[in-house]
Amino acid sequence: MVCCIKNHPLDPVGACGASPSEVEQVLRAVRADEDEDEEDFSNNASLPEWKQKCIRYYYDCRNLGWTGKCDDCLRYCEGQLGNWPFNWCTRREGR
Numbered sequence: 117m118v119c120c121i122k123n124h125p126l127d128p129v130g131a132c133g134a135s136p137s138e139v140e141q142v143l144r145a146v147r148a149d150e151d152e153d154e155e156d157f158s159n160n161a162s163l164p165e166w167k168q169k170c171i172r173y174y175y176d177c178r179n180l181g182w183t184g185k186c187d188d189c190l191r192y193c194e195g196q197l198g199n200w201p202f203n204w205c206t207r208r209e210g211r
Contacts, residue, residue, distance in 0.1 A: 117194070118142050119187050145171070166198030173200040182207055 117134055121142040124131035128139045144159050157175075160168050170193035177186035184205030193200045 118190060122146065167194065169198045170194050170200065173205075176207075177205050180207065 120132035121128040121134055128134045174190040182205050189201050189205035
């Protein structure tokens with residue numbers, strides 16, 4: 117859902133079937149990423165803990181150069197209620 121909303125920012129409800137609250141949460145997170153380079157997940161406080169965990173792993177995957185396709189791993193994690201697929205996306209050895 118996150119990727120779809122990012123790819124269709126002008127009509128995420130129609131293109132992705134997203135609810136207005138989902139769109140707001142994703143766009144708020146995108147804006148926060150653009151505004152800050154630090155790890156600040158305070159804007160996710162209203163999300164369930166399992167979803168916050170997925171977002172933190174996704175952030176690490178993207179920004180720390182983990183192996184695998186981070187977007188796919190995020191979708192899997194969201195579908196599995198917080199179980200990140202470490203066999204797909206994990207830290208690179210030596211880091």
